[in-house]
Amino acid sequence: MSAWKTVVHDRPGAEITEHADLYIYWADSEFPLWNSIFVRPEVKDAATLRDSLAIANAYMSTKTGSGSVYVCGDMFSGIGASELDDLSVSTGMVRHSVLTGMIGSVPQTLSTPRLMEIHCRRVADECDLALYGHIHAQAYSMTDAVGRSAFAGSRLWTDGAFVFIGYHGDAAVSTAAVLVNKNTLYLTLVATLPQVWGKGFATATVRHALKEASHSTGIKEVVLHSTRTGCALYRRLGFRRTTHIHLYTRPRELALGTPGVKRCS
Incomplete structure (x- = not known):
């Protein structure tokens, strides 16, 4: 998250805000990667996550650019991917992608x-x-x-x-x-x-x-977040999985076919 804060801060007019349960790094750019909200690692329970996603949805509804809310699935003991999806739907959000966090050496x-x-x-x-x-x-x-x-x-x-x-x-x-x-x-x-x-x-x-x-x-130590198609490349280079990161957005972005925001398959 700290690396992505640096990335988004580079863009003109970027909003860098850190709330109790959310990190908001949002440039309101047409390039979706520059519009990101991260659920903080301190969020451990479903009720707090539900509230955080609802706040993120309300924030995103005021913005022009599309973006994603990033949720580390391993933060929630006993809550699987399907439960996370159901919870997100209850707040008006849908999962559109899953990234794999990886670590390794040069x-x-x-x-x-x-x-x-x-x-x-x-x-x-x-x-x-x-x-x-x-x-x-x-x-x-x-x-x-x-x-x-x-x-x-x-x-x-x-x-x-x-x-x-x-x-x-x-x-x-x-x-x-x-x-x-x-x-x-x-x-x-x-x-x-x-x-x-x-x-x-x-x-x-x-x-x-x-x-x-x-x-x-x-x-020498390297960290990265890979799409599903990129994982094979990084495994060949010796990287190993550390976590899965679920990306959520508002259904409107998927319905409009916003570039860079695609439904998870």
Whole structure:
């Protein structure tokens, strides 16, 4: 959560508010990842969770951008995923995705056949940021305008983080970013153009970003949150699951088919 606070704080006009039971990190951006509400780890019982989701729903109803409420399923002893879903529905929210929290170390063996076919460049200016946004827009079914605006003018992604674009020949095909968060590396914003999925370009770019971040900081421990499709990649790199994170949103966002917000399957 602290890493995502840094990410959202980078965006102009972002609201960073920490309540008794909720962390609200909301930029009201068209890029849904920048609009996030986290249920705090101190919330342990169903009644408090129900109240927290209701507050989050009311807050989101006043905003233009779509976003998600993040709930760590392992916080609630004896409450399974189906019970969490029923509880969320009672507050007017629905689950649209599940992320897997993972932890591991920077891979000791950083060579991969795809590194012979791809070269990585660090994001350094507005042109790079626009290209980074373009790849994310294509990967997550958003418009180019949304993807590009998500990173425009950022100092975090050009100066404060280890952010790389992978190129196959002259074509930009993949991305990966690493933030230093206390004594860990936080891997995020990994994406690949759909037309080259399954070719190992994301793996190569992730390896490169982690290598550069670890070399510069001396930090070896890595944390990340993966989509279901990305888990296999990270397991191959030696990461292991720590928790499941359930993402909830308002039904209106799903009904409108908001880019980046999809029903869980």
